[in-house]
Amino acid sequence: xxxxxxxxxxxxxxxxxxxxxxxxxxxxxxANLVGVLPEHRQTALRMLRxxxxxxxxxxLVLRFDGPNSFTGEDVVELHLHGSIAIMHRTxxxxxxxxxxxxxxxxxxxxxxxxxxxxxxxxxxxxxxLIEAETEAQRxxxxxxxxxxLGDKVEEWRKSLIRAAALLExxxxxxxxxxxxxxxDEVRELLxxxxxxxxxxxxxxxxxxxxxxxxxxxxxxxxxxxxxxxxNRLAGRDAAITSNVAGTTRDxxxxxxxxxxxxxTLLDTAGIRQSDDLVETLGxxxxxxxxxxxxxxxxxxxxxxxxxxxxxxxxxxLSAKADLTGASYPAVxxxxxxxxxxxxxxxxxxxxDFVSGAxxxxxxxxxxxxxxxxxxxxxxxxxxxxxPDVYDIAxxxxxxxxxxxxxxxxxxxxxxxxxxxFASFCxxx
Numbered sequence: 116x117x118x119x120x121x122x123x124x125x126x127x128x129x130x131x132x133x134x135x136x137x138x139x140x141x142x143x144x145x146a147n148l149v150g151v152l153p154e155h156r157q158t159a160l161r162m163l164r165x166x167x168x169x170x171x172x173x174x175l176v177l178r179f180d181g182p183n184s185f186t187g188e189d190v191v192e193l194h195l196h197g198s199i200a201i202m203h204r205t206x207x208x209x210x211x212x213x214x215x216x217x218x219x220x221x222x223x224x225x226x227x228x229x230x231x232x233x234x235x236x237x238x239x240x241x242x243x244l245i246e247a248e249t250e251a252q253r254x255x256x257x258x259x260x261x262x263x264l265g266d267k268v269e270e271w272r273k274s275l276i277r278a279a280a281l282l283e284x285x286x287x288x289x290x291x292x293x294x295x296x297x298x299d300e301v302r303e304l305l306x307x308x309x310x311x312x313x314x315x316x317x318x319x320x321x322x323x324x325x326x327x328x329x330x331x332x333x334x335x336x337x338x339x340x341x342x343x344x345x346n347r348l349a350g351r352d353a354a355i356t357s358n359v360a361g362t363t364r365d366x367x368x369x370x371x372x373x374x375x376x377x378x379t380l381l382d383t384a385g386i387r388q389s390d391d392l393v394e395t396l397g398x399x400x401x402x403x404x405x406x407x408x409x410x411x412x413x414x415x416x417x418x419x420x421x422x423x424x425x426x427x428x429x430x431x432l433s434a435k436a437d438l439t440g441a442s443y444p445a446v447x448x449x450x451x452x453x454x455x456x457x458x459x460x461x462x463x464x465x466x467d468f469v470s471g472a473x474x475x476x477x478x479x480x481x482x483x484x485x486x487x488x489x490x491x492x493x494x495x496x497x498x499x500x501x502p503d504v505y506d507i508a509x510x511x512x513x514x515x516x517x518x519x520x521x522x523x524x525x526x527x528x529x530x531x532x533x534x535x536f537a538s539f540c541x542x543x
Contacts, residue, residue, distance in 0.1 A: 116138060116139060116188075117138060117214055117215065117216050118136065118137065118138030118139060118140040118141050118144060118212075118214055118215045118216075119136070119137055119138055119215070119216060119217070119218035119219075119222055119223070119226075120134060120135065120136045120137075120206070120209045120210075120215060120216075120217065120218060121134070121135060121217060121218040121222075121223070122134055122135075122202055122206065123135040123192070123543065124197075127199065128197055128198065128199060129197030130196075130197050131194055131195065131196065131197050132194075132195050132196070132197040132198075132201070132202050133192055133193065133194050133195070134192065134193040134195065134202070134205055134206070134209070135190065135191075135192050135218075135223060136190065136191045136192070136193070136209065136215075137184070137185075137186045137188045137189070137190045137218075137223055137226065138188055138189065138214075138215075139188065139189065140212070140214055140215060141188065141189040141190055141191050142178070142180075142189050142191060144191075144209065144212050144215055145176065145178075145191035145193070147166070147212070148163055148164060148165075148193075148208065148209075149161035149162065149163055149164075149174060149176050149193075150162070152176060152178045152191065153176060153177070153178050154178065155178060155179060155180040155183070156177075156178070156179060156183075157177075157178065158175055158176060158177045159175075159176050160173065160174070160175055160176075161173075161174055161175075161176045162174075163193065163195070163205065165204070165208045166208065166211065171201060171204050171205060171208070172195050172196055172198075172201045172205070173196075174193045174194060174195050175193075175194035176191065176192070176193060176194075177191070177192040177194065178190075178191050179191070179192075181230075182230065182232075184232075185223065185227055185232065186223050186226040186227050186230060186232065187226065187227060187229075187230025187231065187232045188226060188230065193205065220539045220540060220543075221539030221540075221543060223543055224238055224241060224539060224543055225238075228524060234262070234265040234523040234524055234525075235522070235523050235524025236259055236262075236264045236265050236268070236480070236522065236523055236524075237259065237260050237261075237262055237265060238524070239259065239476070239477060240256050240257070240258070240259030240260035240261075240264075240476075241256075241260050241543075242539060243255070243256035243259065243260075243326055243476065244256035244257060244260055245539070245540070245543065248372065248377055249372045249375050249376060249377045250372075250375035251325050251375040251376050251377075251469070252325060252326060252377060255322065255325050255326065255472070255476065256326075258474060259474060259476060263474050264474040264475060264480075265523050267311070267315070267474060268519050268522055268523050269523070270311075271308050271311060271312065271487065271519055272516055272519045272520065274304045274305075274307070274308045275304070275305075275308060275487070275491060275512050275515050275516045275519070276516060277304055278300075278301045278304040278305055278491075278494070278512055279509045279512040279513060279516065281297040281300060281301050282297065282301060282505040282506075282508055282509040282512070283505075283506075283509050284297070285297055285502055285505050286502075286505055286506050286509070298498055301498060302495065302498060305491045305492075305494060305495050305498075305512075306495070308491060309488055309491055309492060309495075312484050312487060312488045312491075313488060314473070315473045315474065315475050315484060316473075316475075316481055316484050316485060316488070317471065317473070318471050318472050318473025318474075318475070319473060319475045319476070319478075319480060319481045321468055321469045321470075321471050321472035321473075322469075322472040322473050322474070322475060322476045323476055323477070323478070324409065324468070324469065324472075325376065325377075325469055325472055325476070326476045326477075327377075328370070328376075328377030328378060328379055329376060329377065329378045329379065329409045329410065329465055330378075330379045330381055330404070330407070330408040330409050330410075331378055331379070331380050331381065331408060331409065331410045331411075331412060331461060332381040332383055332401075332404055332405040332408035332410070332411050332412065333345060333380065333381065333382055333383065333412045333414060334383050334401065334405045334411055334412070334413060334414070334422060334423070335413060335414035335415055335419070335422065335434065336415075336416070336419055336422070339414050339415070339416055339419075339434045339435075340414060340434045340435055340447070340448050340449070341382055341383065341414055342367070342382050342448075343448030343449055344414060344446060344448035344454075345367065345369060345380055345382040345448070346448060347448040347449075347451055347454050348369070348371070348380055348448075348454065348457075348458065349369040349371065349380065366381050366382070366383055366400055366401060366404050367381070367382040368380070368381055368382075369382075373458065373461065373462050373465070374462040374465075374466065376462070376465055376466070376469070378461070378465070381404055381405070381408060383400075383401030383402075383404060383405060402422070402423060405423060406423070409465070409468070410428060410429065410430065410461065410464060410465065411423075411425065411426075411429045411430070412429070412430045412432060412457070412461070413425060413429060413430065413431050413432060414432050414434045414446075415431070415432065415433060415434060416433070416434050416435065417433070417439075428464055428468075430444075430457070430460055430461065430464070431444065432444050432445065432446050432453075432457065433445035433446070434446070434447075435447060435449075436450070436452040436453055437449045437450040437452060443456040443457070444456075444457075479522075480522060483518045483519065483521055483522035484518070484519075484522070486514070486515065486518035487515040487516075487518040487519050487522075488515070489515075490511045490512060490513075490514040490515030490516075490518065491511070491512060491515050493508075493511040494508040494509075494511040494512045494515075497511065
């Protein structure tokens, strides 16, 4: 396997930049550049020189011996002054060693997976952690990265393997005069595992929303103050405001951190009948986005009917509190009246939604767990038909076990890896 290297910090000028080297020749190559390496997990200040002995920079050198490293291989990190010229020269020198090449995006993490340092769910958790923008996303990603989901999956897998083994033992000893009634134990294993799977599956939608963010649509009639309210919520002029009805033609999006949750506010076109083709298209788009939003905020004047049927959890507001003098749930984007209460209400409703979030955060997690649950439920049904079909029940359990093994990347994960690692940055 090649030794790989990459800049592990952001490209550009910085106080410090880090180069990571991993692979069978990592220690040898680093020693050629800096001389004597420090001991495992120790640091030392060294002079970094090229092959001709020319001084490049003074580097803090950190050494890891495989398999006790992030990748499971020998690793060296060079902490350099954050100069573009220093980084360019260092990478150039590293690329000159035989068998040493620039890493591909995500290749360090991919090697960690291949060497058993991470399972596939932890890899996804690491990717989510890198992308995290809010506190809730950070905490959720760390839970997955720590291996909590993988530990759960391993418990389920062991239970299904135990159940399948009991059924297969019954088949093997069918002609022996020994007690082989294992149905009660198998049933208990399957019922308890299915309960845990179903619970986790139910929490996936909420967990995925934490990861990807919520959409909150502000909807109402033209000129009711939606864009002004959006600007007040965003703290900037994100949308054009005007006394002319129909100013907003497209959906305007503003992303914000609300109580640790990533929330995208949507300012939609005013809902009304119009002969203007462009405005009509804007209304259609507004209704479509509002329908898909996680929460709708209806901004209405007295006598207005909601432009679409509200669902449980939607927020109903009276518009233009600065003119009516009404208190919350009346709001005014112009003066800010009721805006703090509105933000608190949105936050409360979204927090209630995510309170049921589980550890699984991706659609493929749901698919794998649903497949496992389906397999063990088919096995439960077959269990009631007696020992004559135990071989079929055991085969159904093997399907469920296979699904869980795919979930953590034990088997058949190759087709997933390119897609997963494509989103990783160089050096990670």
